[in-house]
Amino acid sequence: MSAETPDYKTTLNLPKTDFPMRAGLPKREPDWLARWERIGVYDRLRDKEGRSSFVLHDGPPYANGHLHIGHALNKTIKDMIVRSHQMMGHDSRYVPGWDCHGLPIEWKIEEQYRAKGLDKDAVDVVDFRQECRKFAEGWVDIQREEFKRLGITGKWEDPYLTMDFHAERVIAEEFMKFLMNGTLYQGSKPVMWSPVEETALAEAEVEYHDKESPTVWVKFRVARMDRPDVMLSDEEATDEARAALAAADADLARDIEGAHVVIWTTTPWTMPSNKAVVYGAGISYGLYEVTGRPEECWADIGDRYILADSLAADVMARARLDDTMYRRLRDVRPSQLEGIRLKHPLAGAEGANGEWDDLRDFRAADFVTDTEGTGFVHCAPSHGMEEYELYRGLGMLEQVITYNVMDDGSFREDLPFFGGKRILRAKAKNGSWEGDANAAVIAKLIEVGGLLARGRIKHSYPHSWRSKAPVIYRNTPQWFAAIDRAVGDGQDSYGTTIRQRALTSIDELVKWTPRTGRNRLHSMIEARPDWVLSRQRAWGVPLTCFTRVGALPTDADFLLRDPRVNARIAEAFESEGADAWYKPGAKERFLGDDHDPAAYEQVFDILDVWFDSGSTHAFVLRDRADGTPDGIADVYMEGTDQHRGWFHSSLLQACGTLGRAPYRNVVTHGFTLDEKGNKMSKSLGNTIVPDEVVKQYGADILRLWVAQADYSADQRIGPEILKGTADSYRRLRNTLRFMLGSLGDFREADRVAPADMPELERWVLHRLAELDQRVQEGYRAFDFQGVFQAIFNFATVDLSAFYFDIRKDALYCDGETKRAHAARTVLDLLFHRLTTWLAPILVFTMEEVWLERFPGEDASVHLQDFPQTPASWRDEALAAKWAAVRSVRRVVTAALEVQRTAKVIGASLEAAPVVHVEDPATAAALASVSFEDICITSGIAVTTDPAPAEAYRLPDVPGIGVVFEMADGEKCQRCWKILPDVGTHRHPGTCARCDAALATVPAE
Missing domain, CATH: 3.40.50.620 (HUPs)
Known part of the structure; x- marks a missing residue:
């Protein structure tokens, strides 16, 4: 700048804002x-x-x-x-x-x-x-x-708490609805049980972790075949019986006498509760004989084992027998296994006191496979749901249910050999919860010759999500909600049972985001058993019910169902909370004069906490003034x-x-x-x-x-990811800071109607209309990633890198022109939309941005709605035209970057390139706009002449060639454009545009 040229910086309309670059x-x-x-x-x-x-x-x-x-x-x-x-x-x-x-x-x-x-x-x-x-x-x-x-x-x-008195009342009332509608029952079946916490657990309270378990291959001796008057046991068999058997099935009788059925289990502690062995009706079995043995082996030469053919080699290998040490004697068809009875390996053991002497049932079951194990499954129906269901269906539960395992996971004290042994420790030791029960059972099986092989296996195993301890399946009396029993409440629009209603709701009432959630829950509901409601603890809402003394759970009068009793319980819980159930005289208080307290027992189990949270819709959505009219969220x-x-x-x-x-x-x-x-x-x-x-x-x-x-999907987070997030935030913050600075002197009187705006501003409005639809559709679909990505790309690519970059010149240098007013009008429209669109995400920053422009004691961006965006702003033809303009601009800016890298120019305003455009329509579009302003050059020439060979091209923008030329003229000391007319106006060192803007400034 010469000594005669004034400093025009103070005449520029530069952004002014106190909005800090650093967020703090x-x-x-x-x-x-x-x-x-x-x-x-x-x-x-x-x-x-x-x-x-x-x-x-x-x-x-x-x-x-x-x-x-x-x-x-x-x-x-x-x-x-x-x-x-x-x-x-x-x-x-x-x-x-x-x-x-x-x-x-x-x-x-x-x-x-x-x-x-x-x-x-x-x-x-x-x-x-x-x-x-x-x-x-x-x-x-x-x-x-x-x-x-x-x-x-x-x-x-005023949040909701499941322990509030009203909440406890409603939870009890919701439970009593199950009591009254006939879905509540007491049953004794295997449930997931935490010995460490001494309570039943629901599937939702269980998580799966790898666990190393002992695994054993156990021998059950064939004891007899139940054919008329034919025995095959040592003491019971007679010559006549053997002759009859030989006549019926001489080969099979001879071959399997004294043979063993081999089972495999990863829970040796369940062997004392074994009541049966089952086989698969469609599995190919064979009879195998040991012909040789190594020194370290529990099999003897001449031993015979019935095994699934597909698993026999693996079983023999586990027993340390290679394929030269055994032979397959014959087929054993599943139909030939019918009628066989087995001896428990502990039968007749000294000191067993006859505990296991009864012969074991042996029958087909559809859950047996030959994918692992031996092709046979040992059944302890007290500790396995499939076995329980099998024998319940046969009406044989009384014969097969045991009560060998106590609440703490120890064997009952009078169980021979194993009394007091624990399946799990009370506390983990060196990371292991393993008790002494498995080892004791394995040792006894070895002692009596009942073991063929043993090993260890690492497998996924259920653990309590609270204590992190393994759980077991244990038969114990619990309270259940029957999900396949007709609910007697007359609300049958979605079905008559809980399962039917749930499955129908999943498909007809609920929308799932993502859709995979529907499939997952639907499959769970389809396959789930009855809901275990009871827990054997103290802190929770009790099962507010009474049972008749001396009645069986199957008796019609086992449960007391009296609305008057229920009402008294609800009233007490409303004023005193669920503690009322535990206070002295509670039974007499709730039964009142209607029932003899001596005739009823009070239940003290507490409800599964998932029932508590599952009931929240009733005391939050239904009962609160800020709930919902129909009780549905x-x-x-x-x-x-x-x-x-x-x-x-x-x-x-x-x-x-x-x-x-x-x-x-x-x-x-x-x-x-x-x-x-x-x-x-x-x-x-x-x-x-x-x-x-x-x-x-x-x-x-x-x-x-x-x-x-x-x-x-699963989310990743860490220091580097957070650094990247902070960088995105800074870029967005800079966009907002530019807007605030440029809107500092915006006046309503300067607002320009969309129809009177230049094309570039109308293109921005078109993009806003597109984005408004994308944002609101995204928010309604809970697609926050899509919403933010759309806004962020618009702010950083369409605005900062394009529109703002172009319009900085007009905003800073134009003065009070229509173009500058239109740009500020667009900035105002952008401001209201970007701040509100982003407010649900960046709640603090958007408040800061809003208050920077609209301060006020009671002001807040969070009191605003998304502005209505006129559909008339959309202009697809204009958008198509500007898409073409931007494509050509990209070639120009890339060509200039080559010159900048080569240090031919320092800034794009030093250039006045020639743009060769093959398509006449595109050339006309460029001619209709101030393309030099769009490219931020001091001049530009557009021609349809063929591009010379040396022209710069981009492969993905065909038909465009750019030839670099330096701008001709002098540099305007106010806007920095290089133009031929600089220095020919009233104000020294200015171009015509800047001279007009300075018209009110006296010349020096």
């Missing part, structure tokens, strides 16, 4: 939280009238421990659903809730008692329950603040594990009491993994704690991570 989210976000609470944003939204109801019903987290990253993912997705639907015109309500009953809390209190030397069983049960309640209350308060810190909106001052949203958890139990519970599902949409997210795709574990040191992310980056970065991910 960790320090500033708490102030916005306090502000929202002070001005009552959530309640003010409820005052908006005439809006349709939209309710996301919260799946309650457990009130036990600080939040983990899965909590943050879950609650943030829920928050985006609630906020976006509010801004799309609904009255979108969210009541957070907590699951407060159950074993984890009970265990914590027991630990505290043990530390003080107290015996839980010696403490008054009501006092114990009060300790559990206080523990839960403390964690509810802690988690509430942690959730709020993530920017989650909701009715935080618009959305349930949880992780994939809740297909067997909350989605599942809520469906069963509501189908039993309401006749259909309690939700219209089910949205499912995946699990959180580390950056390498590994499961997070404290021992591996790869956990990500939400509080630490918030302290380092701010909650908005964590929320942006959620929005950028495909939540329907």
Whole structure:
């Protein structure tokens, strides 16, 4: 700049804003939280009238421990659903809730008692329950603040708790509906049982981990064949009987006398409870004889074993017999196995006191396969559901059910050889829960010659998700809800049984996101057994029912069904909570004068906590003023594990009491993994704690991570991923900062109607109309990744890298021209849409952006709706034209980048290229716009002449060639364009446009 040329910088309309480049989210976000609470944003939204109801019903987290990253993912997705639907015109309500009953809390209190030397069983049960309640209350308060810190909106001052007195009343009432409608029954069947926690567990309370188990191949001797008057036992057989047998089936009788059927099991502890062996009716079996043996072997030469042919080689190898040490004697058809009875390997053992002397049943069963094992399955119906169902169907349960295993997983004290032995330890030792029962059983089988082989196997095995200890199947009296029994309540629109109603609801009432959720839950409901409702613990809602003394569970009067008794229970729970059930005189109080207390027993099992959470629709959606008119939620949203958890139990519970599902949409997210795709574990040191992310980056970065991910799959998170998220945030923040700076002097009087705008501005409006549809469709479909990606690409590619880049010149240099006013009008329209569209995701940042432009004591972006975007903004023909313009621009900018890299030019304004365009229509389109402004050059020439060989081309944009030329003229000292007319105007060193803009500035 010469000494005579003024400094024109102060005459430029440069962006002006106090909006900082650095967000400082960790320090500033708490102030916005306090502000929202002070001005009552959530309640003010409820005052908006005439809006349709939209309710996301919260799946309650457990009130036990600080939040983990899965909590943050879950609650943030829920928050985006609630906020976006509010801004799309609904009255979108969210009541957070907590699951407060159950074993984890009970265990914590027991630990505290043990530390003080107290015996839980010696403490008054009501006092114990009060300790559990206080523990839960403390964690509810802690988690509430942690959730709020993530920017989650909701009715935080009035959440729902499953331990609230009204909730406990409703849970009991919902249970009593099962009592009254005929689906409740007491049965004794194998259930998943936690010996460590001494309670039954539901499938949803179980997780599968690898476990190493002992595995054994056990021999059952053929004892007899039940043919008329024909015996094959040592003492019972006679010459006549043998002759009769020989006449009937001489070959088979001779060959299998003294032979053994071999079974394989990974649970040796179930052998004392064995009552039968079963085979497959379609399996090919053979009789095999040992002809040689090594030194270390439990088989003897001459031993004969019946085995599935496809598994025989493997079994013999396990017994250390190679293929030269045995031979196959003959076929044994499944039909020839009929009538055989077997001896238990412990039969006749010294000291067994006849415990196992009864002959074992031997029959076909459809669950036997020849894919592993021996082709035979040992049956302990007390510890296996398939075996239980088989013998229940045969009407033989009384003959085969045992009660050998106690609550703590130990054998009954009077069980020969094994009394008091434990299947699992009370506490893990060196990572193992293995007790001494398996070893004792194996040792005794070896001693009596009952073992053919043994080994170890690592397999997926059920564990309690609370204690992390393995579980067992154990026959024990429990309370069940029958899912295939007709529900006598007359609500039959979706079916007459719980299973029918659930399956119909899944297909006819509920929309699934993603669709795979439907398939998963449908298959679970199709195959599931009756619902085990009872738990043998203290902290929860009791099964509020009475049984008649001396009656059997199958008797019609076994259960007391009296609405008057139920009403008294409900009334007491409303005022005193479920503790009322445990207070002295409770039985007399509830039975009243209607029934003799001596004639009834009070049930003290507690309800499965999944029944608690499954009932929440009744006391949240039905009973609260901010619930729903029909008691159905618009959305349930949880992780994939809740297909067997909350989605599942809520469906069963509501189908039993309401006749259909309690939700219209089910949205499912995946699990959180580390950056390498590994499961997070404290021992591996790869956990990500939400509080630490918030302290380092701010909650908005964590929320942006959620929005950028495909939540329907498992999510990865870690330091590098969070750095990438923070980079995306910075790019978006810079876009918003430019808009704020450019809108600082925007006035309504300068607003330009769309029809009067230049084409470039009308193209932006077209893109806004397209994006408005994409955003709202995406939010309604819960597709936050799609929404954010569309907005982010628009903001960074269409705006920052294209529109803003082009219009900076007009905004800074034009002065008060129509083009500048149109650009600011578009920026204003962009501002209102981008801030509101992004508000459900970046709740803190969009509030900051909004208040920077529209400050006010009661102002908030979260009180706004998405602006209505006129359909008239869409212009497909214009969009097609500008798509062509942008394609040519891309060739020009690439050609200039070559020159910049070669240091021929420093900036694009030094260039005035020649653009050769083969297509006349494209050339005409370029001629109709200020293409030099679009390319940010000082000049440009468009021609349809053929491009010379040296012209720059891009392979994917055919028909375009660019020849580089330097701009001709002098550099304008105000706008920096190089133009021939610079220096010929009133204001020194300016071009015509800048001279006009400076018309009001005196010349020097």
